[in-house]
Amino acid sequence: TQLLEQSPQFLSIQEGENLTVYCNSSSVFSSLQWYRQEPGEGPVLLVTVVTGGEVKKLKRLTFQFGDARKDSSLHITAAQPGDTGLYLCAGVEETSGSRLTFGEGTQLTVNP
Amino acid sequence: SQTIHQWPATLVQPVGSPLSLECTVEGTSNPNLYWYRQAAGRGLQLLFYSVGIGQISSEVPQNLSASRPQDRQFILSSKKLLLSDSGFYLCAWNTVNTEAFFGQGTRLTVV
Numbered sequence: 590t591q592l593l594e595q596s597p598q599f600l601s602i603q604e605g606e607n608l609t610v611y612c613n614s615s616s617v618f619s620s621l622q623w624y625r626q627e628p629g630e631g632p633v634l635l636v637t638v639v640t641g642g643e644v645k646k647l648k649r650l651t652f653q654f655g656d657a658r659k660d661s662s663l664h665i666t667a668a669q670p671g672d673t674g675l676y677l678c679a680g681v682e683e684t685s686g687s688r689l690t691f692g693e694g695t696q697l698t699v700n701p
Numbered sequence: 702s703q704t705i706h707q708w709p710a711t712l713v714q715p716v717g718s719p720l721s722l723e724c725t726v727e728g729t730s731n732p733n734l735y736w737y738r739q740a741a742g743r744g745l746q747l748l749f750y751s752v753g754i755g756q757i758s759s760e761v762p763q764n765l766s767a768s769r770p771q772d773r774q775f776i777l778s779s780k781k782l783l784l785s786d787s788g789f790y791l792c793a794w795n796t797v798n799t800e801a802f803f804g805q806g807t808r809l810t811v812v
Contacts (some may be wrong), residue, residue: 595744622800631791632737635733677744679801686752687733687797693744 592616593678593692601698605667610695612658612678619683621654621661626675627692635663658683668699704728706794707804714811720765720779722807724792727773732773732794735801736767739789748790751775787811 594613601609612621620639624632636645638661640653649672651664665672666686678692707724714720726732733752737745749767750758757767764783768776775792792804 624801629789629806629808631806633803634800637785637800649767653734675742675744687795688750688752689733689735689793689801690747691737691745694742696742 592682595658595676595678595692595695596628597695599696600695601700602668604669604699604701606699608668608697610663610676610678610697611660612624612662612680612692614680615659616680617658617683619658619685621633621680623652623656623661623690624677624679626677632675632677650655665697668697669675670699670701673697673699704796705792705802705804707807709807710805711808712810713805714782714809716784716811717781720782720786720809721776721788722777722792722809724775724777725773725805726775726794729773729794729796731772733790734769734795735793735795736765736775736777737791737793739791739806745791749775749777782811784811 596611608629620637622637623635625635627630637654641656643654649666653662676695679689704727736749738748739745747760751769754769765779787810789808793801795801
């Protein structure tokens, strides 16, 4: 059983469309992070959320941390081909110290 | 500044041969160190996690082992590689208050 469940696993959309990626768990997290990864490279951090209910915006990306700190979402507005990549959520479980666990990822393809 | 070095970038090894991938971190002390494996287009499978020298947690049963001989050095090894060991291996570090920083990865192909 995956600690962090990401959905959808694959997403193919047209340029200009909106999308939401979800990251869910039954565990409580002291913090949750979103990463983006290009093929052949390591993931790069997009954002960290630490407070239940927190919303952070990064240009066209909006990140939300659930009130109970068990889930998170990433919303992209007006997607562009440059947004194509693997999006990963990762969390530090409240009882795990600082150990970081990753979700399975969402492979996003934005077609021009 | 903090940096992480992982090598080699690519590796082609025959079945049954040994493996040694090395990762070193600079600019921080007592980091958590990780080895992940990743299938194409998929998430990161945690293989090993270390909170200190000689302290290794193995997350999945497998043909691999890890060692941390120094605070900022993490080594992934195998005595005899299997075809199923092929994949993209990533080393990473974090501390209690930081994001994870990743190496550039090693593409391992076992033939």
